[in-house]
Amino acid sequence: xxxxxxxxxxxxxxxxxxxxxxxxxxxxxxxxxxxxxxxxxxxxxxxxxxxxxxxxxxxxxxxxxxxxxxxxxxxxxxxxxxxxxxxxxxxxxxxxxxxxxxxxxxxxxxxxxxxxxxxxxxxxxxxxxxxxxxxxxxxxxxxxxxxxxxxxxxxxxxxxxxxxxxxxxxxxxxxxxxxxxxxxxxxxxxxxxxxxxxxxxxxxxxxxxxxxxxxxxxxxxxxxxxxxxxxxxxxxxxxxxxxxxxxxxxxxxxxxxxxxxxxxxxxxx
Ligand SMILES: Nc1ncnc2c1ncn2[C@@H]1O[C@H](COP(=O)(O)OP(=O)(O)OP(=O)(O)O)[C@@H](O)[C@H]1O
Ligand SMILES: NC(=O)c1ccc[n+]([C@@H]2O[C@H](COP(=O)(O)O)[C@@H](O)[C@H]2O)c1
Ligand SMILES: [Zn+2]
Numbered sequence: 555x556x557x558x559x560x561x562x563x564x565x566x567x568x569x570x571x572x573x574x575x576x577x578x579x580x581x582x583x584x585x586x587x588x589x590x591x592x593x594x595x596x597x598x599x600x601x602x603x604x605x606x607x608x609x610x611x612x613x614x615x616x617x618x619x620x621x622x623x624x625x626x627x628x629x630x631x632x633x634x635x636x637x638x639x640x641x642x643x644x645x646x647x648x649x650x651x652x653x654x655x656x657x658x659x660x661x662x663x664x665x666x667x668x669x670x671x672x673x674x675x676x677x678x679x680x681x682x683x684x685x686x687x688x689x690x691x692x693x694x695x696x697x698x699x700x701x702x703x704x705x706x707x708x709x710x711x712x713x714x715x716x717x718x719x720x721x722x723x724x725x726x727x728x729x730x731x732x733x734x735x736x737x738x739x740x741x742x743x744x745x746x747x748x749x750x751x752x753x754x755x756x757x758x759x760x761x762x763x764x765x766x767x768x769x770x771x772x773x774x775x776x777x778x779x780x781x782x783x784x785x786x787x788x789x790x791x792x793x794x795x796x797x798x799x800x801x802x803x804x805x806x807x808x809x810x811x812x813x814x815x816x817x818x819x820x821x822x823x
Pocket of ligand 1: 565566567568569570573575576579695696697698699700727728729760761762763764765766
């Protein structure tokens with residue numbers, strides 16, 4: 555019997571704040587990959603974007619990481635990783651993937667070292683049957699609206715999209731209003747690597763959006779059962795979302811758009 559490929563799922567986004575749907579993304583993706591019979595999901599990582607991303611209403615990463623930690627307290631396989639948010643600048647998603655893949659490989663190699671030094675019964679069985687340990691993979695997890703942003707002019711570099719789908723792979727969860735399969739067919743790069751793109755249909759529609767959560771909070775409406783109680787308590791205690799926080803970065807260009815604009819025309823901005 556062939557061993558399953560260990561997979562780590564990485565979701566990049568604002569997580570402003572973490573919603574129940576963000577956590578559902580991971581559960582849906584894991585079920586889907588397990589149902590293929592080829593993969594074993596070993597970990598999920600949520601990576602809140604750097605403050606310098608420049609998105610309207612983006613509150614400090616200190617709060618976003620703290621809220622994600624609280625939200626994920628009930629998960630035994632998903633964790634938040636602050637690396638991306640702790641960098642001095644905004645980091646392209648492909649570089650975040652590279653960083654985490656190096657970490658995954660490091661963990662794998664040190665486990666192999668221990669296995670070779672202290673062989674267990676099962677590792678000896680593996681070597682007798684000539685089964686090589688299977689190298690883990692890292693896949694980018696996103697919603698269909700994230701995938702659609704690939705076609706926004708100047709937002710993504712073609713070479714980054716290619717590396718994401720060629721080297722890593724993508725797990726994309728359906729979202730009302732987006733048709734990811736048609737979108738993939740319309741793109742040369744995405745259709746070339748569609749064997750590495752897993753489309754997951756959510757079996758119960760759940761249209762929670764962080765933007766709507768923030769605007770409900772600002773209007774004093776209840777968001778209970780849409781985001782975890784621990785996150786609601788944190789938001790109240792630190793007064794995270796206010797009319798003022800919603801105006802943050804208003805009228806700013808997203809950092810990826812600024813970077814590409816300067817590459818194209820260094821005299822602009
Ligand atoms: N309801 C949903 N269905 C499918 N994917 C979702 C859903 N909500 C969020 N996602 C995905 O979660 C990831 C993180 O998204 P993000 O932080 O932008 O949250 P959001 O709820 O979309 O927030 P906002 O409303 O501010 O854009 C993205 O890949 C996004 O596509
Ligand atoms: N060129 C790029 O690598 C690129 C461009 C736009 C967004 N992104 C990422 O996609 C995510 C988008 O998050 P939001 O959906 O919250 O805007 C962020 O993690 C951001 O860093 C990456
Ligand atoms: Zn979004």
